[in-house]
Amino acid sequence: MADKFRQDGHQAQNAAVLLKVAQTMAKLGIAPFPRNYELFYDALCGQNAALTRDVASLGPEPAQSRLDEVGIKHHLPGFAAIATENIRADAAQTISAINHGLNNSIAKKEAFAALLRHFIDRLETDPVAGMSEFADDAGRLRDAVTAFEREERAFAISMRETVAQLGGIGSDIEIMRKASIRDPVTGLANRIAFSAKLAALYDDGNAAGPAALALVTVEGLRDLGESHGAATAEKALKKLAPVFRKSVKKNDFVARIGANEFAFVFHDVSADNADAIAQRIRASVEAVEITLPNRTFTSETLSLSTGIAMALTASSSTDLFTQAELALHAVRAGGGPGVLVFSAAIGSRATKTYSPHAA
Known part of the structure; x- marks a missing residue:
């Protein structure tokens, strides 16, 4: 029940951000181009403090060329x-x-x-x-x-x-x-690169090998940003990025696919191996201390909720993503943080009200 309240709260927050984006663009006289919505959504979400500052400095009725300059500067996909x-x-x-x-x-x-x-x-x-x-x-x-x-x-x-x-x-x-194909805050691969990586696991219609997909939610990151500002959340993300890189093998893959969401692809692993790797990454994240602004001796820690699915037991990249997301949902519904590998039992418990997102 607590997880449902969190989910509902996050959905309401996203809806509020979308409404604020539309209102802000209308107030400033911004043309309703898709790339402009992307620019203002990223700025108002507050996950990139530098982008937020640049957008705020534009003033009312900025020329489209200035908007494009900001979007290109921050490497937003819509401005490519x-x-x-x-x-x-x-x-x-x-x-x-x-x-x-x-x-x-x-x-x-x-x-x-x-x-x-x-x-x-x-x-x-x-x-x-x-x-x-x-x-x-x-x-x-x-x-x-x-x-x-x-x-x-x-x-x-x-x-x-x-x-x-x-x-x-x-x-x-x-x-x-x-x-x-890079996330501007962490320098990790972004969702575009992740989608290509996921599709490549099933190039010929079958799983390329014993691989695992781990979908991760960074627990506490959203609250950190809301309580202490976007700059603090961004600093936390930049601290987590090298932890994630060092926690995987050279031929493995890690991407940031949402504000507080990441995805890992582990190659040549069993379900037990993938679980052990995810547990190790979680422990590494919990060891990272995030100092708070104007509080020299005060810090906070984060943790991970992780859902894992195995490529060999999924029929496609979309199926693999859905299984990992169902496992992640089960972890968070149980109160999280934690790690859970998808199983038939988890699939059978999925309710009709839960709609997994396409990869």
Whole structure:
């Protein structure tokens, strides 16, 4: 019953945030684009203090370009297309400059070649021409060579600068690619990357091997943010991220998939192994002390509720996610925190009022 009250409270809170997003956007004259809803939802949820500050500094009726700048700065997935278009425009401008430089260089080379052919023709067709005339032609040819060498050096420098600029554009593209699959607060993979990872477990329609999915809720994180501010919750998340990374093998996977929710994929494990790993991660999290603002000698701790499902006993990635979520729901319904591996008994106890989310 206590868990139901918590669930209802969290749902009510999310509904309140969504209503506040719509009201805030309307008040500030923000266009109702999906990416703008994402921006203001993330800002008002308070899980990224820097984003919240940047949005607050925009003022009333900010230009869409300023909203896009903030979204791109904080690597929000909805703004990836805008960032990609900016990069594409920069690349197109750079390529146009290269084309102009090449055409200019070719034209100068052709002019020099014509001058050289003219000089050679004079030597062949008019061998008795006066020395002064040849001297004049030689002087013009020498000047042309000097100018040609100068232009070639300038073009070479321009090409090096252009190559460096293209390298920078390539780096920007790589940064955006990584940002699109990374959580900006923890640096862990995000839900987009998690969905791809989960789908890859069933590439050919069957489980790739003995893997386990663990869905985790960080107990106490939401209350920490509500009581002590978004910056404190963000600091806690940044402390948990390295704990999670160090707690899994190199070929395992961890992602942040919600405000206080994470997902792990353990490879080559049995149900007992997965349970033991989850228990170890929980103990590591409970050992982390979160200092409170303006309270030097006061700290709080967090814990984990974890639901585990095994890939070999699920028919698809969606089924695997549903089983793990049912196990997590059972843990929290029992008062949590704790760890529970999905079983047929848990599935049979699932009520019709519980609707698991698609992965």
